[in-house]
Every structure is written in C-alpha cells, then in structure tokens.
Amino acid sequence: MSDQLNDEQLFCALADLAREVLANPRHNDDPVVNWASPEDLVASFSTTVGLDFADHAPAHSVDQVLAAAQQVVEWSVHTSHPRFFNQNFAGPDPLAVAGDWLGAALNTTNATFEAAPVFTLMEAALLNKLAGLAGFPTKSDIPPGLFCPGGSLATLYALQLARHRQQPDLTTAGASTEPLAIFVSESGHYAAEKSAVLLGLGTNAVIKVATDTEGAMLPEALAAAIENTPRSPLAVIATAGTTVTAAFDPLEPLADLCHEHNIWLHVDGCYGGSALFSPQQRHRLAGVERADSMVWNLHKMMGMTQQCTVLLVRRPEQLSACFSTNADYLFQPDKLFGDYDSGDRTFQCARRVDALKLWLAWKAHGDHGFTARIDHAVAMADHARSIIKESQGALAAVADTGFTNVVFVWVPPELRPFDLGSLKPENQKQLHQLAPAIKARMQQAGDALLGYQPVNGLNTFRLLIMNPAVTPTDVEATLGRLAYHAQQAWEQAKA
Amino acid sequence: MSDQLNDEQLFCALADLAREVLANPRHNDDPVVNWASPEDLVASFSTTVGLDFADHAPAHSVDQVLAAAQQVVEWSVHTSHPRFFNQNFAGPDPLAVAGDWLGAALNTTNATFEAAPVFTLMEAALLNKLAGLAGFPTKSDIPPGLFCPGGSLATLYALQLARHRQQPDLTTAGASTEPLAIFVSESGHYAAEKSAVLLGLGTNAVIKVATDTEGAMLPEALAAAIENTPRSPLAVIATAGTTVTAAFDPLEPLADLCHEHNIWLHVDGCYGGSALFSPQQRHRLAGVERADSMVWNLHKMMGMTQQCTVLLVRRPEQLSACFSTNADYLFQPDKLFGDYDSGDRTFQCARRVDALKLWLAWKAHGDHGFTARIDHAVAMADHARSIIKESQGALAAVADTGFTNVVFVWVPPELRPFDLGSLKPENQKQLHQLAPAIKARMQQAGDALLGYQPVNGLNTFRLLIMNPAVTPTDVEATLGRLAYHAQQAWEQAKA
Structure with a gap:
C-alpha cells in the first residue's frame, strides 16, 4: 500500500535514478539501446509491476516500482550516448535537464x-x-x-x-x-x-x-x-x-x-x-x-x-x-x-514552463558556449565526411550541404565506384532493401543508432550530429560498425 | 567561463535545489508567494545574472547561476503550498515529478x-x-x-x-x-x-x-x-x-x-x-x-x-x-x-514523454490511491462549504455543485443577509470592485492564492481544491484571512 513514508522513499530512489542516468551516461562501446521486441518488454515488466493496468489496479511496493523504473532505463534508447545519431535531437545538456527538473518541481x-x-x-x-x-x-x-x-x-x-x-x-x-x-x-x-x-x-x-x-x-x-x-x-x-x-x-x-x-x-x-x-x-x-x-x-x-x-x-x-x-x-x-x-x-x-531550462543553460554557457556547440557539431560532421571520402568507395556521399547531416550509402564491393544515376534497377532495389537490414542489425547489436530514409528512391543513411560529447572516435566506430554489418547483411542477401 | 567540471557542479547544485523544493514544501503560514512587481524582479535578478540577455551574453559562474536559480524559487508561486487554491491544478505529486525527471533525463x-x-x-x-x-x-x-x-x-x-x-x-x-x-x-x-x-x-x-x-x-x-x-x-x-x-x-x-x-x-x-x-x-x-x-x-x-x-x-x-x-x-x-x-x-x-510520470505514480498508488485523492478534495470542499454556511452571513455561496469548487462572496456587514437578486446596482458595483482589492491584499501578504471571476456580473471567489496536502486548518485559515482582508478593503473603499 502506498503511504506518505513510502512515497518519500520512492521519490528519493527515483530521483537518484534520474541523476544516475545523467551522471554516468552510456558511452564508447556501451549499447545505445538494449534491443527488445514489444513481447520482450511485456515479459520483462511482468517480473515487476506489469506494463498494463488491471481493472482494479493494486498499489505496488516501493521496491517493485523502483525495479520497474530501472527497467525503463534499461530498455530505453540512450539518446545521450554519443553514438545516437538517429534524429534531429540527441541527449540533453545536463543543465537543461536540471532547469527542466526545477520547473517541474515548481509546477505552474x-x-x-x-x-x-x-x-x-x-x-x-x-x-x-x-x-x-x-x-x-x-x-x-x-x-x-x-x-x-x-x-x-x-x-x-x-x-x-x-x-x-x-x-x-x-x-x-x-x-x-x-x-x-x-x-x-x-x-x-x-x-x-x-x-x-x-x-x-x-x-x-x-x-x-x-x-x-x-x-x-x-x-x-x-x-x-x-x-x-x-x-x-x-x-x-x-x-x-x-x-x-x-x-x-x-x-x-x-x-x-x-x-x-x-x-x-x-x-x-x-x-x-x-x-x-x-x-x-x-x-x-x-x-x-x-x-x-x-x-x-x-x-x-x-x-x-x-x-x-x-x-x-x-x-x-x-x-x-x-x-x-x-x-x-x-x-x-x-x-x-x-x-x-x-x-x-x-x-x-x-x-x-519551457523557458526556464533554456534561460539557465544560456546564462551558464553564455553566447560563446552556444556557438561552440554548433561549431563542434559541424566539425564532427566534417570528420565523418573525410572518412567517407577516404573509404575507397565503400561509403559514398549522396548529398552534402556541409552542415551537420551526413547523408551516405554503403556500397557493396561489386558496385564500387558508386553512381546512383547508372545503378541498374535490380541493384537499386537490392541496395534500397539493404539499409533497413543494416539498421536492424546495428540496432539489435546496440552499436549505434542512425536513421535511413529514401533520397531519390534509395534508402540512404543519415548521421545527424548534435551532441557535444561526440568524439572523432565515435564517428569512426559508428561508420566502421556500419560497414561491418552492411557487409554481413549484403552477403546474407546474396546467399 | 563554462567548462565540463563547472557544468557538473552546477548540475548537482540545481538538482539539489529542485529536490529541496519538493522535500520541504512551504506550508501553514509560509507565504504562498513572495509578491514582487516586474520591476522588483528585474532589480533582484540584476544582483546575480540579470533577467535579460546582452548582445554578447557572457557565461556566468556556477555561484551566480545557482544564486539566480535560488531567486527563481524565491519569487515563484508555490503551487505545492496547500493554500494555493487559485487554479484547476496545484502542486504536483512528488512521484509524478520524479517520473517527469526520469523522462527528461532519458529525453526522447x-x-x-x-x-x-x-x-x-x-x-x-x-x-x-x-x-x-x-x-x-x-x-x-x-x-x-x-x-x-x-x-x-x-x-x-x-x-x-x-x-x-x-x-x-x-x-x-x-x-x-x-x-x-x-x-x-x-x-x-x-x-x-x-x-x-x-x-x-x-x-x-x-x-x-x-x-x-x-x-x-x-x-x-x-x-x-x-x-x-x-x-x-x-x-x-x-x-x-x-x-x-x-x-x-x-x-x-x-x-x-x-x-x-x-x-x-x-x-x-x-x-x-x-x-x-x-x-x-x-x-x-x-x-x-x-x-x-x-x-x-x-x-x-x-x-x-x-x-x-x-x-x-x-x-x-x-x-x-x-x-x-x-x-x-x-x-x-x-x-x-x-x-x-x-x-x-x-x-x-x-x-x-508525458506518459511515464502517470504510469509510475499510478503503479505506486494503485486505483485506490487515485480514488482517495478525489474523495479527499471533495471532503475539503465540503468543509469549506460548512464554514461558509456557519459564517452568519459573512460568506455566501453563489453556486454549489457539491464537487471541488467552492464559489462564494464575502458580504459586508451592511449587506447581510446577502441576496444577489435584490442587491442595489451601486452595491453590486462596490462588491464587484472589492474582489480584486481583496485578492491583491492576500497575494501581497502571501496568505493564500485563490481566484475570482465574474458570475452573473459579480466578481466571485473560487476555492479550487486539488492538493491532498490541504487540511481543514488550511481551509479555515484561508477563509479567515480572506474575511480579514475583505473587511480592511471594504473599510478603505468606504473611506
């Protein structure tokens, strides 16, 4: 049963967990996501409080709810991981999170x-x-x-x-x-x-x-x-x-x-x-x-x-x-x-109150800190572009605006050098179907998350760089793992 | 200048501050709000980091930003105070706040x-x-x-x-x-x-x-x-x-x-x-x-x-x-x-991710805990209704649906017993103008916050009860302070 003392205890434990997520973000070869199907997730949560609610849903103990919250962290996508390149956002600035927390506490x-x-x-x-x-x-x-x-x-x-x-x-x-x-x-x-x-x-x-x-x-x-x-x-x-x-x-x-x-x-x-x-x-x-x-x-x-x-x-x-x-x-x-x-x-x-987090972070970083954030993202994208250029045709840029998105394909050895215009329809179809397979492998391995989307009818990878924690090593490792999975997926597709 | 170590230090201090807001909520005769005009606020923040941003906004020190965050808390409305009856929401369930925090940390x-x-x-x-x-x-x-x-x-x-x-x-x-x-x-x-x-x-x-x-x-x-x-x-x-x-x-x-x-x-x-x-x-x-x-x-x-x-x-x-x-x-x-x-x-x-906080709080409280929250709010509104009934005409209900809103006016001694229908136009006008004056006095004193709004052309107070921390004493004290300020405002208006 839920009572005042239990609530305080649970609040403290959950707040500690939230801090822990920020204090020790996953990095390097830690998985970006522990891949799970919907069925896996239902099964996992059934060991604590269950994902669904019964008709007369009971109150669960502090330990059970805390264990469920730990499962939430365990099975969530770690957007703060520097190898999360999936979307036009990434893990948050801890100062923004703290501002968000303060706003939630003052709830108005x-x-x-x-x-x-x-x-x-x-x-x-x-x-x-x-x-x-x-x-x-x-x-x-x-x-x-x-x-x-x-x-x-x-x-x-x-x-x-x-x-x-x-x-x-x-x-x-x-x-x-x-x-x-x-x-x-x-x-x-x-x-x-x-x-x-x-x-x-x-x-x-x-x-x-x-x-x-x-x-x-x-x-x-x-x-x-x-x-x-x-x-x-x-x-x-x-x-x-x-x-x-x-x-x-x-x-x-x-x-x-x-x-x-x-x-x-x-x-x-x-x-x-x-x-x-x-x-x-x-x-x-x-x-x-x-x-x-x-x-x-x-x-x-x-x-x-x-x-x-x-x-x-x-x-x-x-x-x-x-x-x-x-x-x-x-x-x-x-x-x-x-x-x-x-x-x-x-x-x-x-x-x-969406303003507080931005206000606090900006006061702490100053204009200069915000400038540095953008310039770092472009520098890391430039690094990715140079790796693609030096990949001897294994990776090929599909579009390049010079900003923070790097849009490219992995090219099977047989199709190098890559030229989208002269690709045979059956090869284009093969490559188009290859991207989801590569993505799924990377996602299931937890190596990195990055998106693909059709550009001129071909599923194309997109590295999106936002996170100031991204290092050259993260970029190299991600493109390296992508090439590895791509080769595997390609061989499987041909077999 | 902002750097990694400073950011960590500031994050920890801000997170502690957010916890402190929840751990020791204002209550009893603590002020619900420290009243300040916009000019007061600008002056206060100018002692730390300033409210506005200059053209080349500098990075501020950890101490300065933390002091500014403390000013945010100092000058904010404390919606968790049980005498915040102002709107159809109130201070949050700490478990919901913790869920919100975890969601922000996982930011997706x-x-x-x-x-x-x-x-x-x-x-x-x-x-x-x-x-x-x-x-x-x-x-x-x-x-x-x-x-x-x-x-x-x-x-x-x-x-x-x-x-x-x-x-x-x-x-x-x-x-x-x-x-x-x-x-x-x-x-x-x-x-x-x-x-x-x-x-x-x-x-x-x-x-x-x-x-x-x-x-x-x-x-x-x-x-x-x-x-x-x-x-x-x-x-x-x-x-x-x-x-x-x-x-x-x-x-x-x-x-x-x-x-x-x-x-x-x-x-x-x-x-x-x-x-x-x-x-x-x-x-x-x-x-x-x-x-x-x-x-x-x-x-x-x-x-x-x-x-x-x-x-x-x-x-x-x-x-x-x-x-x-x-x-x-x-x-x-x-x-x-x-x-x-x-x-x-x-x-x-x-x-x-608005779902996580509700999910965690519900798993902890169960259906029963959610039921208790509503029943407590109605019980406290019933208590307010009984005080109004027993006020010998000093307070008069204007509408009563029996739920969690208590809608009433304070009645000057000369106009008791109150009858809106037979009120002379000049008296109605006086009473209508009295409510903002009473509210302003309560707000400036920090005694309580509750809203007024026109009902049938007469500004009418509204006690809105949501917060499970509201006690009978809070209701009594709020109505008592309202009557006190009302009497003062009425005498001033007549003078």
Whole structure:
C-alpha cells in the first residue's frame, strides 16, 4: 500500500535514478539501446509491476516500482550516448535537464504573470534575445513571439497568422471560400500538410516546390509555382535546415518573391535556426530578418529537453488579434499586472514552463558556449565526411550541404565506384532493401543508432550530429560498425 | 567561463535545489508567494545574472547561476503550498515529478517505437486503462486515443475528427463551405472558440447554450439551439466540470440529442474527468461512455506536472485517417515494429514523454490511491462549504455543485443577509470592485492564492481544491484571512 513514508522513499530512489542516468551516461562501446521486441518488454515488466493496468489496479511496493523504473532505463534508447545519431535531437545538456527538473518541481503554467511571475519575464527575455539573433524587431512592449509545444504547432500558428492577415474576418466569420496556397519545398517538413489539413485548407493547398540536388528550394521554381497556381498565395514556408540533408532554402530570393507578391514568409528553422548562434554558419540563414515569422526548436541542436520551441513574429500585435478570446475568469483586466499575461496571445491555455531550462543553460554557457556547440557539431560532421571520402568507395556521399547531416550509402564491393544515376534497377532495389537490414542489425547489436530514409528512391543513411560529447572516435566506430554489418547483411542477401 | 567540471557542479547544485523544493514544501503560514512587481524582479535578478540577455551574453559562474536559480524559487508561486487554491491544478505529486525527471533525463520523443519502445507501450497501457474507466471500447489494436500537450489542443483535435467524419474530403480538398455549428454551454471552456478560429470556422460557429444556475447545460436549450441554427451541426462539447463552478453537463440527455441528430459528442473532462476515479463521484459523468471523444487532463486533479492530457476516442482508426501524412523519413514501413509508431496518428511530430510520470505514480498508488485523492478534495470542499454556511452571513455561496469548487462572496456587514437578486446596482458595483482589492491584499501578504471571476456580473471567489496536502486548518485559515482582508478593503473603499 502506498503511504506518505513510502512515497518519500520512492521519490528519493527515483530521483537518484534520474541523476544516475545523467551522471554516468552510456558511452564508447556501451549499447545505445538494449534491443527488445514489444513481447520482450511485456515479459520483462511482468517480473515487476506489469506494463498494463488491471481493472482494479493494486498499489505496488516501493521496491517493485523502483525495479520497474530501472527497467525503463534499461530498455530505453540512450539518446545521450554519443553514438545516437538517429534524429534531429540527441541527449540533453545536463543543465537543461536540471532547469527542466526545477520547473517541474515548481509546477505552474506560464499563461499568466500571477501564476508565473518570473517565467513570464524569462520568456520575454529569451524571445527578445532570439529575435535579436534573427534580426527581427525587438522594440515592442509585447514579446516578439511565443513558446510552443513543438515545431509543428508553431508552424500551424504561423500559417494561421498569415491567413488572419489576409482574411481579417477569420476570427469571427471563419475563413473565406477563396482557395489558398502554401508553398514549401519538396524537402520541407510534413508540418505544412498537417497544418493545412487542420486549418481546413486540405493538402491540395500545399504546393511542393522543386529543389536542387541537395534539397534547397529553387527560387525560379517558386516563382513559377506562384505564377501557375489558380489559388491565392497565402504563405511560403522556407526551410532552414531540412530534416534529411540539412539544406537551407535561399532566403534572400525567397523574401524578394514574397515581398513582390505580398505573401507571408515563414521560416522553418526548427532544425537549422541554431546556425544563427555560430558566426561561421549564420550565413546559411542570410535574409531571415525579412521573414514574417520563424520557428526555432532549441530542443534539437541546443540540447534542451523535449520541448523548447519558439515562434518568432515580426508584428507581435498580430498574436492577440488572431488568438485572443479574453476569457474573463483567467485574464481579469482588474488584477495586478494582468497586462503581462501571455496566455491570451496564443492558442494553449495552461503551458509548461519551457523557458526556464533554456534561460539557465544560456546564462551558464553564455553566447560563446552556444556557438561552440554548433561549431563542434559541424566539425564532427566534417570528420565523418573525410572518412567517407577516404573509404575507397565503400561509403559514398549522396548529398552534402556541409552542415551537420551526413547523408551516405554503403556500397557493396561489386558496385564500387558508386553512381546512383547508372545503378541498374535490380541493384537499386537490392541496395534500397539493404539499409533497413543494416539498421536492424546495428540496432539489435546496440552499436549505434542512425536513421535511413529514401533520397531519390534509395534508402540512404543519415548521421545527424548534435551532441557535444561526440568524439572523432565515435564517428569512426559508428561508420566502421556500419560497414561491418552492411557487409554481413549484403552477403546474407546474396546467399 | 563554462567548462565540463563547472557544468557538473552546477548540475548537482540545481538538482539539489529542485529536490529541496519538493522535500520541504512551504506550508501553514509560509507565504504562498513572495509578491514582487516586474520591476522588483528585474532589480533582484540584476544582483546575480540579470533577467535579460546582452548582445554578447557572457557565461556566468556556477555561484551566480545557482544564486539566480535560488531567486527563481524565491519569487515563484508555490503551487505545492496547500493554500494555493487559485487554479484547476496545484502542486504536483512528488512521484509524478520524479517520473517527469526520469523522462527528461532519458529525453526522447514518443512518436516512434524505435525511439521510445517502453513509452510507446506505456501510452497504450494508460490509454486503454483510462478508456476503460470512461467506458470506451478498448478492444482495438490501435490505442484508443492520444497524449496531447494540453486540453485546448485535445479539443481542437476532437473537433477536427468530427469535421473529418462529416467531410471526408477534408484532408485533401479542404473543408466544404457549409457553415458548421459547435454547441457548448455558456460556462464551457474558451477552447471551443479558439479551436473554431484555428479550424477556420470562426467564433460565429460556436453556439453558446444556456445553463442552469450552477452552470450545467440545459438539454432543452440545446435541443432548441440545434433546431434553430441555420448551420449544419458539427459537434456538441459537453463540459464535465466547468472551470468556475465545476458543473457537469447532463451527458445522458445530451447523448440522446447527439444520437438523434447524428452530431459528434465531445466531452470536455479536462477538469472533472478525474471524478471517474471515485465511485462516489463518477455518477456525475453518467453517459460519458456514449461520447465520440473525451479529453481528460491528469495534470489538473491528479497531481501530474504540466502537462498530462489524454484525448480518448471511440473509433481509433479515425486518428490516422484524419492526421496521417506517412512521412517516409520517420515512419518507415520497413523498419522494425514500425506499426507500433504513434506519431502518424496525431498532429505533433516529436512529443515529450508525458506518459511515464502517470504510469509510475499510478503503479505506486494503485486505483485506490487515485480514488482517495478525489474523495479527499471533495471532503475539503465540503468543509469549506460548512464554514461558509456557519459564517452568519459573512460568506455566501453563489453556486454549489457539491464537487471541488467552492464559489462564494464575502458580504459586508451592511449587506447581510446577502441576496444577489435584490442587491442595489451601486452595491453590486462596490462588491464587484472589492474582489480584486481583496485578492491583491492576500497575494501581497502571501496568505493564500485563490481566484475570482465574474458570475452573473459579480466578481466571485473560487476555492479550487486539488492538493491532498490541504487540511481543514488550511481551509479555515484561508477563509479567515480572506474575511480579514475583505473587511480592511471594504473599510478603505468606504473611506
């Protein structure tokens, strides 16, 4: 049975476990994940408290729950392991985790100054700082943006702002029947489609614009798409750091086109926005200061825990015009400092304090520490690129934007030197099917985690580097293990 | 300058601070909040690291950042204090906090089985358990719902599911031009309006249905509203626990009407859904099992940290039909156990692991522990009601649903016995202006935090009870201090 003393004991044990995860992160040849099937997991947890809940679920003992929590750690993916290269995020900065913990302990909502006096001011300070880095205006009394739960929702809100500018009756009368168009590159994020559906526009409203071979939008293709659509152009979503190749759309010519046609320019910098921290890399976003809105996920490259997303806007007064409902039970005009309340400028009501972790980590690291993080990631990606170049054809780059994604294939000896264009269809099919087999072997061995995805019809590996703990040895070992498993999988496939 | 050793030292100090917040929560006559104006806060933080960021923000020392974190605690609202009665949430269950911490340490996204094997199964287990409590079907292979970042977004998604059922071409062609109607009671949450705006329907689509004097929707008023609208009925949002009075709309007759007219029934149980944990209280939601969808915030009554929201759905297969985009870089059909991936059934891409904290706390407390939490809250509200009844007219109930909200006014001696209906306009105005003055005094003194909001044109106090640490003494002290400040404010207002 659960009682006060047991709860205290369990709390302490769980808190110690959480600290332990951070204090001694898995590294070197430790497994990134102990691979288990769903059935394995069910069987494992059945030795402690069971994964499911019975109809009259009992209270379990401190020891049992603690053992279950240890199983959670045991069977989870260790994203802090420097050989986790799987996604556009990685293990968190311990200082961000500590900030997250403190925010959870103080558990409040960031919607009102009354409930979150310090956090309200922190949000404003961070939004102003980030807006300054992007070259957005910061002189308004209203903070130049919002914290949002993730990049997809921030993109949704940005498109709604764009629609509201075009259709000011939207908030009361609803959207007009005019068919609208949203332009995004073929390599852009699916948040464009998801948002178009939720806004009631439908995926037909999303016009995919052609890219160059690296994945950056072609301005002349955008110009043609704008000319050719019978729909009324609503917004261009320019991607600053695509998910697969980390391509940056050329923002200056896109901004020119948007200006010429009076189209809202939204920059999806979820991933690549953090290049603004680095004097060496910020040229990739040249022109971002001309955008109407920008989304930036600090939980990707900057080691914040899930989630830490900001939507920056050029004209902050549009936020209340678009989102306000003036709920009188919450945003009382007659309470103390109610004009600081942020909740009526966004869609959410209660909102987790995502600002604190970023604020603390930034105060500790300074701008310089954030710059170093980006530059280290690029340096490690450069190291991977040099290994690929020197692999005598065993590994071949498929796209290369020079940023933190390394996109490549393993090439069987028979197919070296690799040339995607002249690959026979049956070989392309073989190689396409090989990647999942290689990935599965690496995952089951726990050697490393890295993703694959189709690029030009061929499953292609992608090393994504975010974690400052990644060393040259990690990169070498990962590519080495990949080549090893690839050779095995290839021989098995041929046999 | 920030370096590895400093980071470790700072992490440990911050983690200790977070534990300290939970280990020694403020209580009794400790201040709930140390009141400070924005200017006070700026001045305070300027003694450590400053609230804002300079253009070239320096790295601060461990001591300075730690001192700043201590200021965060010092100036924050202590929602764990048993005299925080301000909102539909309160200080968290320490076990939920520990679960949240562990999730942050393991930092991953719940979108794919690959990145979140354990958490994917936990989400499914919890969704099935909660759906079972609500009487929703749980036999599908697909989990009967989603975890969402908050109740407003869950309501948005539910309305989108409703629209998709009515307009199956929605996802590609966009919404039809048919004007739709969403019915919600006058006491329902503003998420209805916000969602209608975001979906492109506009607030005109939201039809407010009259309630009884406690705030519960009148079924005959709903029937009339459905008959009278020229719009096509889309959904009824029934509120199970309104924000102000905790009124429960009568679900059985509402379900009858929805069935008769083929309208989607969505139950907003963000607040009151947790009544389902208590055999004594679950009758308030009788009929919920007939709904098409239901949202339930476990971060309100159940002490989970911000946020822990579930959207339950009757027909889980509608989720992918409505939200899927089949992004091939993430939801590869050829990877291991990809059919367990949850990310393509919802709007968000990366998603914080909100399930772990609920799972751990529930395993430790059992169903019985969750029941006790609700019953204790109602018992403490009953205690407040009895004090009001015995106050010889100094306090007067304004609405009373018998649940965990106590809605009342303080009555000046000259106006006792209180009768809102026969109050002279000038007295009503005086009393209306008195509430903010009382609240400000209590807030500045740190005695307690509780909200006020207009009910029938009169600012009315609301004691919201969630925290199992609330004792009869806390309730008595809070009402006593309120009466004291009220008398002072009244005398000042008259002077």
